[in-house]
Amino acid sequence: SQTIHQWPATLVQPVGSPLSLECTVEGTSNPNLYWYRQAAGRGLQLLFYSVGIGQISSEVPQNLSASRPQDRQFILSSKKLLLSDSGFYLCAWRHLRDRVSYGYTFGSGTRLTVV
Amino acid sequence: RKEVEQDPGPFNVPEGATVAFNCTYSNSASQSFFWYRQDCRKEPKLLMSVYSSGNEDGRFTAQLNRASQYISLLIRDSKLSDSATYLCVVNVGTGANNLFFGTGTRLTVIP
Numbered sequence: 001s002q003t004i005h006q007w008p009a010t011l012v013q014p015v016g017s018p019l020s021l022e023c024t025v026e027g028t029s030n031p032n033l034y035w036y037r038q039a040a041g042r043g044l045q046l047l048f049y050s051v052g053i054g055q056i057s058s059e060v061p062q063n064l065s066a067s068r069p070q071d072r073q074f075i076l077s078s079k080k081l082l083l084s085d086s087g088f089y090l091c092a093w094r095h096l097r098d099r100v101s102y103g104y105t106f107g108s109g110t111r112l113t114v115v
Numbered sequence: 116r117k118e119v120e121q122d123p124g125p126f127n128v129p130e131g132a133t134v135a136f137n138c139t140y141s142n143s144a145s146q147s148f149f150w151y152r153q154d155c156r157k158e159p160k161l162l163m164s165v166y167s168s169g170n171e172d173g174r175f176t177a178q179l180n181r182a183s184q185y186i187s188l189l190i191r192d193s194k195l196s197d198s199a200t201y202l203c204v205v206n207v208g209t210g211a212n213n214l215f216f217g218t219g220t221r222l223t224v225i226p
Contacts (some may be wrong), residue, residue, distance in 0.1 A: 032211050043218035049212050051211045059212070090158055090159075094214070102147075102164065103164060103204065106159050107158060111156070
């Protein structure tokens with residue numbers, strides 16, 4: 001069965017510090033992978049998605065970047081965090097069969113607080 | 116206009132009540148639809164998928180009205196454990212980035 005792992009679960013970082021969040025998927029190959037952010041009491045905001053190794057699409061101009069060094073690994077990074085980067089970061093992979101979407105499975109999320 | 120719109124609520128209902136949420140979508144080419152449940156400080160989890168006119172799973176029924184471009188989620192005999200935020204998700208087309216999320220409807224079931 002497919003599983004998605006995301007870590008760390010909680011992170012408190014000072015303004016100006018770097019960030020690296022990692023997401024890995026098991027039990028599938030060539031998945032579409034996504035990074036979302038959810039601010040407190042708000043909806044999900046798509047940040048990046050990737051359809052393959054080295055392929056990154058950015059949805060929102062921001063202080064963040066993403067990389068996909070391996071087929072089942074997706075990394076979210078920042079060189080210098082801002083207070084506005086605080087939020088709940090979710091990695092997701094997408095079920096596709098015969099080009100029909102069967103929705104997303106989300107990782108357990110990382111709650112980032114920038115202080 | 117947003118791709119997906121939901122009433123944010125909150126809906127506060129007593130245990131045992133029946134509650135319904137509606138979700139409207141703007142793109143008539145939308146192909147598939149999902150309801151996700153998100154508990155406080157947790158990740159969203161798939162509750163139901165809707166590919167045709169509707170789907171039923173125990174106390175939960177999802178219905179699709181393509182003519183009016185809305186989907187609904189009906190919860191019968193509400194339990195305390197149903198308290199959560201319910202997200203409506205719409206799939207448009209076949210690209211990699213074609214799932215659109217509503218902002219969610221918050222439900223609190225009261226003893």
